[in-house]
Amino acid sequence: MIAKSRRGRERLGAFSIMSMSLEDIPGVVEIENLSFPTPWSESSFRYELQENPYASLFVARTRELTTVIAFACLWIVDQEVKINNIAVHPVYRARGVGTRFLRFLIDHAASQGCREVTLEVRPSNQAALSLYRKAGFVPIGRRKQYYTDTHEDAIVMWLRVEPRAAP
Numbered sequence: 001m002i003a004k005s006r007r008g009r010e011r012l013g014a015f016s017i018m019s020m021s022l023e024d025i026p027g028v029v030e031i032e033n034l035s036f037p038t039p040w041s042e043s044s045f046r047y048e049l050q051e052n053p054y055a056s057l058f059v060a061r062t063r064e065l066t067t068v069i070a071f072a073c074l075w076i077v078d079q080e081v082k083i084n085n086i087a088v089h090p091v092y093r094a095r096g097v098g099t100r101f102l103r104f105l106i107d108h109a110a111s112q113g114c115r116e117v118t119l120e121v122r123p124s125n126q127a128a129l130s131l132y133r134k135a136g137f138v139p140i141g142r143r144k145q146y147y148t149d150t151h152e153d154a155i156v157m158w159l160r161v162e163p164r165a166a167p
């Protein structure tokens with residue numbers, strides 16, 4: 001039997017998650033542009049990859065490793081992880097990729113000795129809110145008119161993690 005997500009789409013089988021490299025940037029920017037009203041530029045990703053010592057960036061690729069299907073950018077400061085952005089290519093959404101990718105990021109946080117993960121999300125982003133709630137995130141606050149493009153508030157969400165390594 002083929003596993004289906006609750007949204008009725010076939011779950012994607014195996015895929016690989018790895019650190020982002022410079023060659024991934026075009027695929028990542030494509031997903032970014034398809035996902036966010038105010039997307040990060042190619043140079044922003046280049047900066048995060050090459051110069052920001054607090055940044056960790058990951059991509060998910062198809063099993064054949066040919067196509068970038070999702071990416072995430074984290075900042076790790078002290079024992080806290082901030083998820084800056086996570087996005088799945090529209091073609092691969094609602095097939096369980098976001099859930100498994102987020103699980104990987106939480107596991108990565110624990111392996112880095114982190115105790116908490118935070119992120120901001122738009123109240124209108126039902127898919128993301130649902131993804132985060134299912135992963136155990138809880139809302140802990142609101143930043144007023146945080147998004148300068150739509151003037152929407154941001155919901156701040158938080159997850160406690162059990163660190164697996166010394167910081």
Ligand SMILES: CC(C)(COP(=O)(O)OP(=O)(O)OC[C@H]1O[C@@H](n2cnc3c(N)ncnc32)[C@H](O)[C@@H]1OP(=O)(O)O)[C@@H](O)C(=O)NCCC(=O)NCCS
Nearest residue numbers: 005006035087088093094095096097098099127128130131
């Ligand atoms: C949010 C996002 C990363 C989810 O990735 P995904 O691969 O589609 O997620 P999954 O298939 O693992 O689905 C996880 C849960 O999210 C919810 N969900 C997914 N798509 C949804 C949709 N279109 N509407 C409402 N809920 C949805 C469901 O609760 C789903 O669980 P289910 O399969 O048991 O029903 C993806 O929609 C995306 O890239 N969105 C654009 C970028 C973005 O908004 N990122 C978050 C910024 S805070």
